Amino acid sequence: GAVVSQHPSRVICKSGTSVKIECRSLDFQATTMFWYRQFPKQSLMLMATSNEGSKATYEQGVEKDKFLINHASLTLSTLTVTSAHPEDSSFYICSAIKMGGDQPQHFGDGTRLSIL
């Protein structure tokens, strides 16, 4: 149990395009989801914390108008990279926490975004 699915796993698109990445908890309800960004050969950097039904909390330095997060249900959060540029190319990973208490984060398999 506790499977988190990300879609798409890989996307290549032209500069200026907006790209939506979905993060779904398949077999549990997630009150909180997290979005991370990972540059090549570097660690994960937390971008934002997403709580169902409320606005996301962004980390310092992350442009909230650039990276739109919607957590519309207890099983789905989306990250939209608006007007993407080559510097937005990265590996984006989401994680989700089950409802109730001190629960572990379950990570998705990530989405590799390449902007040409």
Add this chain to the structure above:
Amino acid sequence: GDSVTQMEGPVTLSEEAFLTINCTYTATGYPSLFWYVQYPGEGLQLLLKATKADDKGSNKGFEATYRKETTSFHLEKGSVQVSDSAVYFCALSDLHYGQNFVFGPGTRLSVLP
């Protein structure tokens, strides 16, 4: 703020060699400590964890002991396999599982047959 430092990689070993990946941390309070593994093209998987001093986490032949006196959580495995090739991240959190993860930079391990 809290931070995690790992030995720089990449680490290249022959199959059945002994593995150590060093991890040290700085934190206020008493964090929980974790090792995550990332296989190529995938997300992170929890490998093991320890929630208090002197706890030993173990899984799949890997183990790490929470050393408060040296603020360390070194990862060890007695005999590595090719399938262990991955990137290993040390992390800390202020909760047993945590919402406030701080990840180390990761150490890439390559095991040669």
